Amino acid sequence: MNTPTPTLTGFTLGITDHVAHLVLNKPEAMNTMHPTFWRELDAVLAYLNTSGAARALVVSSTGKHFSAGMALETFGGAITLDDRSPEGRAAIFDLLTDMQATFSRVESLRIPVIMAIHGGCIGGAVDLVTTACVRYATADAFFCIQEINIGMVADVGTLQRLPKLIPLGVVKELAYTGRRLGAHKALGYGLVNEVFDTQDAMVAAALQCAREIASKPPVAIWGTKQAVNYARDHSVEDSLRQMGWLQGAIWSNRHVMESVTAMKQKRAGDFPDLPALRRFSELD
Structure with missing residues (x-):
């Protein structure tokens, strides 16, 4: 799109x-x-x-x-x-x-x-x-x-x-x-x-x-922003629980391996962009 x-x-x-x-x-x-x-x-x-x-x-x-x-x-x-x-x-x-x-x-x-x-x-x-x-x-x-x-x-x-x-x-x-x-x-x-x-x-x-x-994995940046903003407005206990759900949702072995490999090879990492979004009401 x-x-x-x-x-x-x-x-x-x-x-x-x-x-x-x-x-x-x-x-x-x-x-x-x-x-x-x-x-x-x-x-x-x-x-x-x-x-x-x-x-x-x-x-x-x-x-x-x-x-x-x-x-x-x-x-x-x-x-x-x-x-x-x-x-x-x-x-x-x-x-x-x-x-x-x-x-x-x-x-x-x-x-x-x-x-x-x-x-x-x-x-x-x-x-x-x-x-x-x-x-x-x-x-x-x-x-x-x-x-x-x-x-x-x-x-x-x-x-x-x-x-x-x-x-x-x-x-x-x-x-x-x-x-x-x-x-x-x-x-x-x-x-x-x-x-x-x-x-x-x-x-x-x-x-x-x-x-x-x-240069970082966009989905990891997305998850980090989600976690920090949530922690600002919630207790530590609630935020830790949210972190578990969040990490379970976005964890990527590929991203971790690519990040480590890119650092060792002194090159930029190769990561997918966040997908384009459409409002539900715009779908056919």
């Missing part, structure tokens, strides 16, 4: 040697998030998840900032939040659930995701980057839970995922004050894996990490 590549206006997407590179590409608007952003991101994630074309994904950006978050004009136009009736307030829940689902798709993508962050990572952009497996940053990068500064609660994942990544006291300080967290402090707290002097160096390192991931 050939999954069509989505048409994009706010992003660029390239895939080389099983590594996908998605670039936020609206620098004139500081890569703010509006309905088209959500629609195109949904389309890219669906493509990457179903096509099996990539084994790892790098997300980077253009211009001065990684992203300035939600486009504020959206609240006066495309998004109308009606707080005048219980029915209107119920609709806010449904709207947010839909928006949250897009970023959750990053977290649940079949392949690892690496975020390469420069400049400002503000508001909704923090929601986005907390869904990643690995985060790299430039020295000038900063993170800001901007929502509190405009009179609202962050609502698309920051307050749920960030406490899993950095100390709770730090989360509360950032969420209550709207202060900026610089890259080096973020590194100390464990929010980012490494800080780089330049954006070029950071993106190169992110792509290199993605290539290393892509």
Whole structure:
């Protein structure tokens, strides 16, 4: 099955040697998030998840900032939040659930995701980057839970995922004050894996990490991501039980032997891609 590549206006997407590179590409608007952003991101994630074309994904950006978050004009136009009736307030829940689902798709993508962050990572952009497996940053990068500064609660994942990544006291300080967290402090707290002097160096390192991931058996990478994400939200006992079921489902003597042989022969391993997927409703 050939999954069509989505048409994009706010992003660029390239895939080389099983590594996908998605670039936020609206620098004139500081890569703010509006309905088209959500629609195109949904389309890219669906493509990457179903096509099996990539084994790892790098997300980077253009211009001065990684992203300035939600486009504020959206609240006066495309998004109308009606707080005048219980029915209107119920609709806010449904709207947010839909928006949250897009970023959750990053977290649940079949392949690892690496975020390469420069400049400002503000508001909704923090929601986005907390869904990643690995985060790299430039020295000038900063993170800001901007929502509190405009009179609202962050609502698309920051307050749920960030406490899993950095100390709770730090989360509360950032969420209550709207202060900026610089890259080096973020590194100390464990929010980012490494800080780089330049954006070029950071993106190169992110792509290199993605290539290393892509060289491993894709189904083992898939299983590892499943296990780590499950363990984050469950007890050790439950996670060990899940690990037994998982390993029993995906164990491959061939992959182990090929990995060992490739290391001894100092060559790349030869492993099958994850299969392309189709929704059940799309089957004949």
